[in-house]
Amino acid sequence: MKQRNEQLPPGIRGFLIRMGQIDRRWIYLAVAVAIAAPMLARLRFPEVPGRMAQATFDAIESIPPGSRVLIAYDFDPASAAELEPMANAVLHHCASKGHRIALMALWPLGKQLADDAIRDILLEYHPEKVEGVDYVQLGFKTGNEGVIKLMSTSIAEAYAADASGKPITQIPLLEGVRTIGDFQLIASISAGTPGAQQWVQYGDSAMPDAFKFVAGTTGVQSSQLLPYYPKQMEGMLIAIKGAAEYEMLVTEKYPVTRSADRLALGRERMGPQFVAHLLLIGLIVLGNVSMLAARGWKGAAR
Amino acid sequence: MLQRTIPLLILSASGLILILSYFSPITETWSEQVVSWFNILAGVAFVLGAGNLLAVNLEKISSKRPGWAYSAITLVSFGAMLVVGLSKWGAVPDAKHPDVHLAGSQDSTQAGYGWAYEYVLSPLTATMFALLAFYVASAAFRAFRAKNFEAILLLGTAFIILLVQIAAGAFLTNWIPEDSFFAFLRAESLKAIVTEVFQTAGMRAILIGIALGTAATSLRLILGIDRSALSKG
Amino acid sequence: MSADRAQQSSGAPKSDTRLWIALLIFGAVGIFAGKLWRPGPLAEAYVEVVTETRVLAEVVPAPTTQGTSTDVQSAETVAPTSLEQENAPTTRVWVELDDPRFKSGELRRVEGVATEVWDERAKVDPKKAREQIAALESDAEKLSAPTDPTGLTREEFEAREAARMNALKVVESTRIVASPRDSIGIWIAALLTLGIFSFLVRDNPFYKVVESILIGVSAAYWMLVAFWSTLVPDLFAKLAPDLVRATMLPGLAPSEHPGKDFLLALIPLALGMMLLWRLAPRGAWIAVWPLAVVIGTFAGMRLTASIEADFMAQIAATMKPLVAYTSSSAEGAAAGSAFDLGGTLAGILGVVGVITVLVYFFFSLEHKGVVGKTARVGVWFLMITFGAAFGFTVMGRITLLVGRFDFLFNDWLGLSP
Incomplete structure (x- = not known):
């Protein structure tokens, strides 16, 4: 053990050991630079759509135009940076395909995000869409999975009126809609509990064949949802990478002529990911090299 | 009786109604009723949470405990937000009923409520979570050490995922022909193998374990075997 | 080693100063370079202002003999009949000032009720706003010049003039203006953001103030969301539908069985108040009743859901x-x-x-x-x-x-x- 260590000049060894104990704030600074620099330089990379993004795209594409789609905004501003790009793309995709869209939220601040999406995406790219006919904002209800449970037997019990207070019996889009089974597709953009997992547990299992279910999810929650794919969940968009891939599929088929940057957010945010991931890999390597230098090669490999 | 037996009966009854409704549509309307009460109580819980916060901070201020000034700031911002949101200050009138002030919409930044969401609440919660990016980097540096075989597996997988998620993965492995025996080493295949085979299997087992645990706990609660949940309230 | 680190992070002013300086330089250089590169003001915000006007009108009852003809003459003949029906309940609606139904006689303004006027401000992306403002200005300039009459017949000239005046009206009524309240908001949001980031350097009063604001605002916000989205429409609207309709939810549909709704709503009302009893110093057991409903419902829901979705479905997926x-398809298998x-x-x-x-x-x-x-x-x-x-x-x-x-x-x- 000692013999090997002596091969390292003491100066380098000492430096490596000191690097392992560096003040964490230098690491913070490195992270900040690794993210800021590519953002300012507008670093972009090409994306190749993966299997799950393609499956999500196909699920929305495969139902006939005019189908009823429910998009649940199950997240809040804390994860909006990650989930808003995919929520935007899903909304634009459904609207372009001519689906009739109901929006709702299981998270208290999700309704605000859905409102923003109606303004910035739906009406920006599809100004001809009419509230109540082409889309409806149901808003937020308290109760977490209780809301899904209630909607699986009676939507009117859960949502007597839409977010603006209009009784749902007067909303043409929801005519003949009794339960979530009357939707052809449900998409949950989910940051945790309640979210996609609850939609599978309380919605999809209550009526497995009634609707297609797709989810957009944060990187953190993705592993929790993996077992549900592809049987209980037709498609799944994982983290900003999934958003970038899906965004590409959607804008290729349904390009937009104005404010295109709102449907490029996912790809835009992959630039800083590139440098940040490399930094993290470097940090892990450095941490291990430093450990090896301090302990001796043999001791560490035991 | 009032303190122990009746709550136990309520718990079992509501649980059983929900379970029964799964098997028979006859009890469906009952379960709808119970779930709608559950949802309303969840709404009341938000009020309760706010009340608790108020109580804790008021206590801190009245006993002048260290940092009581921060409690005062919390209370002031709580009060301001509440007044603005309950009075719908600056709300845009409802076009069909402009004379009913409280029917207006307060979601745009024109109203105090929407403004506070856009410029106070939303940036603050988002930034709180953004801090985690720094911590995750620092943790990776300090804690990810290849000390034994298991740790090497953990580290190696994290490495692969970090690489294949960015363009570097494709760049490093694109030279492998797609129809060769080693095609599984290409970035997209590696990612699929790690997530859809290994990660899915691991998470599936965890999920099965949790499901069994949940089912057992639920049954113990509904059958009144586990009474700890109702012991103190 | 850990003691070492603690010393380094808590009692090393030198390292701190270096960090602050590094951050300041980084920030200053960044902002300066950015401004040189793409000049423009900080925290720009624009809104499109639309002025809405609504007047109260009542629906003129259609005459029984003349069907639903809506021309002006029939409306005039209807007038006396509707005067006779003064006491009959009339439907009142808020409509725009130039609603076509006024002309056709279907609607009649209700006298003595003030006109409601308000501005709606929709945020516009700064880049787009600047472009639109420039476009509007050039349009207004073009449209302000009177039509050149040479070579036009009188009708053509008048038609052109009318179209010009109309277009000018649209341009002049479109108002895209800078919005100081949103600019101030962006400044505040930026300061709050930096306040949270300051925690990375070390815990400090600035961070603590920002954190306290977050706690207070979010607790109030969550409570407000629950109040407006669930408690008002699902609880209060059933307990006191007329009051709620008059004050908060004018669109509330009348219930088919108000009595039953009222009685059933008393239960969650009672349970909710019992739950709030937790805040009282005495009688903690009172809050146990609603908790029993919550726990029982939750357990009942989860039992079947997790067995089905997380147990049986997962085992099926494993097999x-x-x-x-x-190729897993039948044709593929047949093709060998x-x-x-x-x-x-x-x-x-x-x-x-x-x-x-x-x-x-x-x-x-x-x-x-x-x-x-x-x-x-x-x-x-x-x-x-x-x-x-x-x-x-x-x-x-x-x-x-x-x-x-x-x-x-x-x-x-x-x-x-």
């Missing part, structure tokens, strides 16, 4: 054919599809993974011998699972930070092109 072929080594391996690994991890979780058996070895393999699967989860977590966390930088760089500093 896949262990030997896979390149080849043995798929990858698919077969994936299938086997999937089953092995689930079983070994479950064995690892089975703590009733001592992890020795075959069980111990199997559990060890389970641990390997778990390690790979957690490693991958870590990789995805990094991606998620980094994105959140990108989102905040996006705000600081673009919304606040205006560095976007």
Whole structure:
């Protein structure tokens, strides 16, 4: 053990050991630079759509135009940076395909995000869409999975009126809609509990064949949802990478002529990911090299 | 009786109604009723949470405990937000009923409520979570050490995922022909193998374990075997 | 070593100063370079202002003899009839001043009720707003010049003039203006954002103030959301429908059985008040009743849901054919599809993974011998699972930070092109 260590000049060894104990704030600074620099330089990379993004795209594409789609905004501003790009793309995709869209939220601040999406995406790219006919904002209800449970037997019990207070019996889009089974597709953009997992547990299992279910999810929650794919969940968009891939599929088929940057957010945010991931890999390597230098090669490999 | 037996009966009854409704549509309307009460109580819980916060901070201020000034700031911002949101200050009138002030919409930044969401609440919660990016980097540096075989597996997988998620993965492995025996080493295949085979299997087992645990706990609660949940309230 | 580190982070003013200086230089250079590169003001915000006007009108009852003819003459003949029906209930609606139904006689203004006028301000993207403002200005300039009459007949000239005046009216009524209240908002949001980031250097009063604001505002906000979205429409509207309709939800539909609704709503009202009793110093047991409903409902819901979605469905998903072929469809099999080594391996690994991890979780058996070895393999699967989860977590966390930088760089500093 000692013999090997002596091969390292003491100066380098000492430096490596000191690097392992560096003040964490230098690491913070490195992270900040690794993210800021590519953002300012507008670093972009090409994306190749993966299997799950393609499956999500196909699920929305495969139902006939005019189908009823429910998009649940199950997240809040804390994860909006990650989930808003995919929520935007899903909304634009459904609207372009001519689906009739109901929006709702299981998270208290999700309704605000859905409102923003109606303004910035739906009406920006599809100004001809009419509230109540082409889309409806149901808003937020308290109760977490209780809301899904209630909607699986009676939507009117859960949502007597839409977010603006209009009784749902007067909303043409929801005519003949009794339960979530009357939707052809449900998409949950989910940051945790309640979210996609609850939609599978309380919605999809209550009526497995009634609707297609797709989810957009944060990187953190993705592993929790993996077992549900592809049987209980037709498609799944994982983290900003999934958003970038899906965004590409959607804008290729349904390009937009104005404010295109709102449907490029996912790809835009992959630039800083590139440098940040490399930094993290470097940090892990450095941490291990430093450990090896301090302990001796043999001791560490035991 | 009032303190122990009746709550136990309520718990079992509501649980059983929900379970029964799964098997028979006859009890469906009952379960709808119970779930709608559950949802309303969840709404009341938000009020309760706010009340608790108020109580804790008021206590801190009245006993002048260290940092009581921060409690005062919390209370002031709580009060301001509440007044603005309950009075719908600056709300845009409802076009069909402009004379009913409280029917207006307060979601745009024109109203105090929407403004506070856009410029106070939303940036603050988002930034709180953004801090985690720094911590995750620092943790990776300090804690990810290849000390034994298991740790090497953990580290190696994290490495692969970090690489294949960015363009570097494709760049490093694109030279492998797609129809060769080693095609599984290409970035997209590696990612699929790690997530859809290994990660899915691991998470599936965890999920099965949790499901069994949940089912057992639920049954113990509904059958009144586990009474700890109702012991103190 | 840990003592070392503690010393370094808490009592090393030198390292601190260096960091602050590094941060300041980084920030200043960044802003300066950005401003040189793409000049523009900080925290730019624009809104499109639309003035809405509504007047109260009542629906003129259609005459029984003349059907639903809506021309002006028939409306005039109707007038006396509707005067006779003064006492009959009339439908009143708020409509725009130039609603066509006024002309057709279907509607009549209600006298003595003030006109409601308000502005609606919709945020416009700064870049787009600047373009639109420029376009509007040039349009207004073009349209302000009177039509050149040479070579036009009188009718043509008048038609052109009328169209010009109309277009000018539209241009003049479109108001895209800078919005100081939103600019101030962006400044405040930026300061709050920096306040939270300051915690990275060390805990400090600025951070603590910002944190206190967050706690207060979010508690109030959540309560407000619950109040307006659930308590008002689902509880109060059933207890006092007329009051709620008059004050908060004018669109509330009348219930088919108000009495039953009222009685049933008393239960959650009582339970809710009992739950709030927790705040009282005495009688904690009172809050146990509503808690029993919550826990019972939750347990009942979860029992069936987790057995179905997380137990049975997962076991079913694990039971896949262990030997896979390149095409799983019937035609493919008929055409003689080849043995798929990858698919077969994936299938086997999937089953092995689930079983070994479950064995690892089975703590009733001592992890020795075959069980111990199997559990060890389970641990390997778990390690790979957690490693991958870590990789995805990094991606998620980094994105959140990108989102905040996006705000600081673009919304606040205006560095976007």
